[in-house]
Amino acid sequence: MGTSHDLIVIGAGPAGLVAAWRAAQRGFKVTLLERADHVGGMGASVEVAGIRCDQGSHRLDRATPEGLLRDLRTLMGDDLQLRTRSSRIRVGDQWLSLPLRVDEVARRLPASLLARIAKDSTTMSFRRGSEESYASVVQSRVGPALYESVYGPLAQKQWGMPGENISAEQAYRQSARLSAWKVAGRAVGRLRRKKQQTASGYYYPRNGFGELVEALANAAVDSGVDIRLEAEVDRVRVYEDEVEVGTQDGDVVTGGLVFSTLPLPVLARISRPAPSLTSIESAARLRYRAMLLVYVVHEGGRWSRYDSHDIPDPRTPVLRISEPANYRDNPADPDDHSVLCAEIPCSMTDEVWGLDDESLADLVDETLGLTGLPSVNRVHVETRRLGQVYPIYRLGYENDLAEVDAWARMIRRIVTLGRQGLFIFDNVHQALLMAYDAVDAIRDDGRFDRYAWTVARERFSRS
Template sequence: MAGSNDLIVIGAGPAGLAAAWRAAQRGMKVTLLERADHVGGLAASFEVGGVRVDQGSHRLDPNTPPALLSDLHALLGDDLQRRRRTSRIRVGDQWLALPLRADEVARRLPPSLLARVARDSTIAKFRRQPSDTYGGLVRSRVGPALYESVYGPLAEKHWGMPGDRISADQARRQTDRMGTWRVAARTLARSRRGRGGAQTGGYFYPRTGFGQLVEALADAAVTAGVEIRCEAEVDRVRVTEDEVEVSTQDGDVITGGLVFSTLPLPVLARISRPAPSLTSIESSARLRYRALLLVYVVHQGGRWTPHDSHDIPDPRTPVVRISEPPNYRNNPADPADRSVLCAEIPCSMTDDVWGLDDESLADLVDETLGLTGLPKANRVQVATRRIGQVHPIYRVGYEQDLIDVDTWARMIRRVVTLGRQGLFVLDNVDQALLMAYDAVDAIRDDGRFDRYAWTVARERFARSAHDV
């Protein structure tokens, strides 16, 4: 059809932007549709009080594959900075550096907890725990003491349910953090003096905020010929014999030979034509997401702390993490007289905290600082963001519902799902970008999509996510 696209990409998050850019580099005609008025999705940055902030805590893994990292360096140059991690986690009444160091664990934690951690490590090989839930698997890996003081409370705050109601898949995606606890615990079991420990980790981060990365991807995509349409919310994906018709709420109809969708799977099921079976619709309705409240407090008086983020398992507050965006980067343009705190509150949209006004939420952050021994913030401004669908909830039994919906999605001709929301996964940005690369590589020169190559790529990502 005249004017038809080779590829239509739905969603301008990292995966959608990378896929559109790569496809255009291969000479394809690409249109990218985004319902927001800006690109980037949850990876976008914006200003609060004259400071660029992110939507939560974002970093680029230092183990990002070299080829992908080379592409990002080409886009950002020296603005893609290698940074030293300065994160902390609250355990009991103490703050510990992340990654954990056994010497600090031995020095800072209460003797009673240290004794339990060392004992758990010593008897770990004799411990038998059910491994089909988050709670069972984590207890078997780090022991009951650390589960009760760290992982159990964090799980309940993140997902809104006890760890024994969460699938073990969630635990398998936290291997690195559990590994640092095991290193510390084994060292404590060998010697209560606690010599040695985990190495300090680092990460990559753009000079002006994480959103600089997705903005660079968008600029590169436009330069390569991609048409990006913001404020274009898709309300219908109709597959015909020869093409796909994508309709937006403002009445536009875009046609193409292939669609890459990063929409949440339940949304795609709702707007697709032909519609899925009743079984798939019911399964998709059971795939749920956790909402996220972000509270930004502008602090007058320079940097609030020297740390980039503070993880808070403490069940007395719904705040799970407080980050300080300017500490993630070295940006001379950041103001010297103020900073911004970003408090993350996972929740449901039916929870009381979701309906609080901005000042009440800022007061809640103040209470959290007092409960956890963090410095008082000299608040001069507050802003909030409410995001309805953020992280998939891996409740026990979700696997069969996901299989039902994913099997339907795989059978849709000319439509490919990818990205965090499109595959109901909790991948990092580097993994989302790699998925986009693999999806474009699976498009043949004749425009047909190589389902075999894409299936092999997806299996590789699934193995890496479950590699424990």
């Protein structure tokens, strides 16, 4: 290419870091622009009371393909640990292990709920409801009893609207969890009492999930990537032979190709030539759910033996409580205190968004009491606010996304990828694999193979 950079990557989240690293390995001149003062995006870790904590609950799925795992092990060595999952979910007034165990479901759930689950499982094959919404799909898969006690409350809490107003697409993305409940329901219906052993696990770095993105960033720098932090992109202008990317502090970077992990609505707002009015209106309707993270320091050793607790209970806005130190085996973690991370999905206009730290810690205390979890010996609390976390798959979002995505696909020299860039909420390993495919689609002469990238995107859409 005849421009100053072969590739400009916008956003230093996991997908952006991998794309920059892989492209540099192929010999391309790469600059990566990140608005924050650190790399990793939501995948970065923060330190609270001397303990590395994630921004929410992150894991690297055990289904991660071996080729990707091999590359990550090369970067991280033994620090990438295979861990056994020790999660729980609150159903009614009982805590159940995740993944579900049939014997535990049958033993712990109330007889009335078990009877409804068993009845739903016997009529599952005869249920022919519509599949127009999240609610209708989930009820057709697992039955009304489990929808009302688990999935309906979770949907309301996570996306801020009832399942009847959420696209069926979101249910299809939860097929693994739905299948687990379906198996459990059928087993209960047939009164299978023998213990079920379910293989489960995940990969997790010894020093918090942020160690993974830090390793990717180091590898990128070692390969020649110019990573520029505190460089918030506020304009992207496409010319015939190059793309010009400008930042708020006045810097201008030119390149032959841009990989953007910006949220699609943001890219539509700052791009020139601008999209059509129809595309701009569609982009404005693509919304995200925000997230409050409340870190509570517990004095007196570990608070529990579980890595996370999922909480469908509608009486509290807390969706999940995790204990970061339980995700890993790290002798450096202190013995005399621990940290809890409470996740609260919300809108930035919700009252909870404006609460101070101590009020949010009190809310966590109330959640512990409501759900039968141990009390916390609180000695410190701090919070973080993330503005764009969950894409909201409301009914009809597909039409708006198709309109904006069609515009983005037609822009020469710009490729959108990653969770935000494609308005998806997939596992980390899928975002990493997507970045691999994007770089593989760059030809040796620097031109981008749109056919190869389209095939890769279609494959991901079906996974």
